[in-house]
Amino acid sequence: MTATLPDYEDVTKAAFRLEGVAHRTPVLRSSTLDARLGAQVFSSAKISSGLVPSNFVVATTPLLR
Secondary structure (H helix, E strand, C coil), rough: CCCCCCCHHHHHHHHHHHCCCCCCCCEEEEEEHHHHHHHEEEEEEEECCCCCCCCCCCHHHHCCC
């Protein structure tokens, strides 16, 4: 079985289903990190251990459209 990545419509449908159920977690941005990686970097502001973000998401601009 081959897994496929979700497309924009899949993400939109999931967001609609999760509205009012999931809690929105603020994200942090770093223009320095964006420039070094050549991508938009979004880091979850949720702290699990008090020092390290529990989630780290890297998304490029085309994936966000």
